[in-house]
Amino acid sequence: MSYLNDEQKYKILGMLLTRESGVELIEYLEKMEKHSYGDTPDSKQSTLRSILSNLSIKNGHPIYYLFNDIVGFDLDKDLEPDSLRALVLEIGDLVKDAELIRITLGFSPDDVFTHKLYEWFKSEIQTPFVLDIDVNKEMLGGIQFVYRGKFHDLSLEKKLDGVLAKLNNS
Amino acid sequence: MLHLPSDFLTYTILLIVFALFQGSLILILVYLFVDKVLISKKDTLDNDIVKQEAYDKALNVLEDAKEKSLEILGTSNDRARKILDSVDYINVETKKELDLELKKLSERQVSTFENLSSDLINVYKNSLEDQHKVGLAQIEKTSEFVQEELKNQITDLKDSLQKETAQSEEQVRAMISSDYEHTKAEIEKYKNEKFAEINLKVYELIPQITKEILGRTLTIDDHQSVVLKILDDAKRDSSLNI
Numbered sequence: 001m002s003y004l005n006d007e008q009k010y011k012i013l014g015m016l017l018t019r020e021s022g023v024e025l026i027e028y029l030e031k032m033e034k035h036s037y038g039d040t041p042d043s044k045q046s047t048l049r050s051i052l053s054n055l056s057i058k059n060g061h062p063i064y065y066l067f068n069d070i071v072g073f074d075l076d077k078d079l080e081p082d083s084l085r086a087l088v089l090e091i092g093d094l095v096k097d098a099e100l101i102r103i104t105l106g107f108s109p110d111d112v113f114t115h116k117l118y119e120w121f122k123s124e125i126q127t128p129f130v131l132d133i134d135v136n137k138e139m140l141g142g143i144q145f146v147y148r149g150k151f152h153d154l155s156l157e158k159k160l161d162g163v164l165a166k167l168n169n170s
Numbered sequence: 171m172l173h174l175p176s177d178f179l180t181y182t183i184l185l186i187v188f189a190l191f192q193g194s195l196i197l198i199l200v201y202l203f204v205d206k207v208l209i210s211k212k213d214t215l216d217n218d219i220v221k222q223e224a225y226d227k228a229l230n231v232l233e234d235a236k237e238k239s240l241e242i243l244g245t246s247n248d249r250a251r252k253i254l255d256s257v258d259y260i261n262v263e264t265k266k267e268l269d270l271e272l273k274k275l276s277e278r279q280v281s282t283f284e285n286l287s288s289d290l291i292n293v294y295k296n297s298l299e300d301q302h303k304v305g306l307a308q309i310e311k312t313s314e315f316v317q318e319e320l321k322n323q324i325t326d327l328k329d330s331l332q333k334e335t336a337q338s339e340e341q342v343r344a345m346i347s348s349d350y351e352h353t354k355a356e357i358e359k360y361k362n363e364k365f366a367e368i369n370l371k372v373y374e375l376i377p378q379i380t381k382e383i384l385g386r387t388l389t390i391d392d393h394q395s396v397v398l399k400i401l402d403d404a405k406r407d408s409s410l411n412i
Contacts, residue, residue, distance in 0.1 A: 105393070106393060107390055107394075109394070110390075113394045113397075120401050120402075124410075140380065141384060141388060141393055141397075142396060142397060143400060152410060152412070154397075154400045154410070156380075156396070159400075160376065161373075164369070
């Protein structure tokens with residue numbers, strides 16, 4: 001049984017933005033799973049809210065946003081262990097199967113800029129994807145990325161080469 | 171009364187002498203004539219010299235002949251006189267007649283020689299004048315011929331010079347053109363090499379300089395703006411084919 005439709009999947013990936021965030025989410029979900037089922041019966045929690053509380057996850061946290069706003073789980077209702085397990089697996093597959101855009105920047109981007117980057121690529125790419133951002137401090141500026149095996153160089157070095165070539169030809 | 175054998179011998183000797191003298195004159199005239207003919211056939215100015223030499227020789231021969239004739243005649247007269255003196259039986263009147271005859275003979279001989287010299291000089295003079303005229307005509311002809319020849323040679327030389335000058339000009343022009351093209355190519359090559367060197371240095375320097383400047387001046391916000399602008403530009407000009 002699938003808990004997520006296409007819209008929900010896009011929302012989750014749009015929330016995650018990067019593969020790194022996806023991996024962190026999966027790690028959180030696995031922790032939740034342990035807290036909900038636990039190795040011993042004592043550790044079992046009845047509701048999703050109590051589980052999030054025990055993990056110090058509050059409103060505004062991506063996990064909170066995932067369950068409350070995207071998936072639409074009732075936080076105060078008893079959580080079926082199988083449901084949570086299935087959801088964790090499905091999100092894991094979603095992150096794993098999403099197309100990956102490997103990006104190189106000359107600086108470390110903040111969340112707001114990463115979100116802007118994601119939105120820009122979202123306007124160009126129609127399939128589910130996540131970003132994989134690498135920082136190269138030697139890079140002068142601009143951006144380089146690889147999508148579906150194709151390298152796109154929009155770095156300042158490349159732009160500078162073009163300008164110099166034009167100067168040379170003139 | 172005359173002693174006939176002696177007188178006859180004397181006159182015979184005189185006649186023989188006279189005949190010899192005349193014969194030598196004829197020989198001299200033949201010699202001069204042949205010499206003149208030979209000389210007239212010569213065309214060059216050396217003829218004058220040859221003729222002068224011939225003339226001198228002829229005069230010498232004539233002079234010698236004259237001297238010898240006079241000498242012979244003198245001797246003959248002396249001998250005749252001696253013979254006449256020795257003949258006692260020749261009367262005074264006869265002697266005088268003989269002397270007179272001898273004197274006349276001598277004078278005639280001298281006159282003949284003088285006429286002969288005068289004729290010879292005239293002949294020589296005429297010959298010289300003729301030769302001079304022929305020489306002048308030949309010189310004129312030669313001059314015209316030389317002039318024409320010179321003219322032709324000058325024309326030929328002029329044509330040849332013009333041709334050679336034109337050829338030289340063409341060769342020089344070709345050489346200059348070739349040198350110019352070669353030099354131009356070398357300059358172009360040198361220029362390209364220098365430009366390549368400069369460009370290489372520029373390529374090396376500009377990124378370094380730019381990086382240093384941008385690295386010092388670009389903030390994180392600037393970097394972010396640059397990235398988004400580059401992406402938007404690529405999207406706008408469709409250069410990014412995702």
